[in-house]
Amino acid sequence: MHGRAISIDARGKVLSYKMTSQCASGSGQFLENIARYLGIAQEEIGVLSRQASNPEVVSSICAVLAETDVINMVSRGISAPNILKGIHLSMAARLTKLLKSIGAVQGIVMCTGGLALDNGLIAALEEDIAATKDMKCVVRSHPDAIYAGAIGAALWGAYRFEKLAALGRLPKAA
Secondary structure, three states, X not given: OOOEEEEEOOOOOEXXXXXXXXXXXXXXXXXXXXXXXXXXXXXXXXXXXXXXXXXXXXXXXOHHHHHXXXXXXXXXXXXXXXXXXXXXXXXXXXXXXXXXXXXXXXXXXXXXXXXXXXXXXXXHHHHHHHHOOOOEEXXXXXXXXXXXXXXXXXXXXXXXXXXXXXXXXXXXXX
8 A cells, every 4th residue: 555645626636646655554454464463353443543542653664664563562561552553643644744745734634545444543643633733634534435446447437438439449349
């Protein structure tokens, strides 16, 4: 997974776009692996994260280092909520930095994709943005956010089909 930040105008025109080049430590797959290691269900990740009392710092450099951090935390007796909140805070810090890099310092931040359904990550992102003095953003998610990529691909496919049809360049059926 790569985090993406896209700034759009009122008509939906892309004004700015940037994608992380960091490794998978910010991905849903990474969180799945951590949940499996901790012996919890994916659906519990957000709920547990929000119960943290003392979040543990997690490496934000790479998934391998972050997973090693988690293994060490478990051996030290750190609770699952504090581990998960630390992971969420690390991910949120990278997302906030990405938003700032495209100039998205005010307005609405709409989260899409599978991680948009992780209320622990959304809470950590809200917390990180609120702690950033020069950002005045409101974070939003939607239960259907997981479908955003598929809907975008379908719309793009329909657009391309119409363009190719208008040019008489549709491939022949086999």
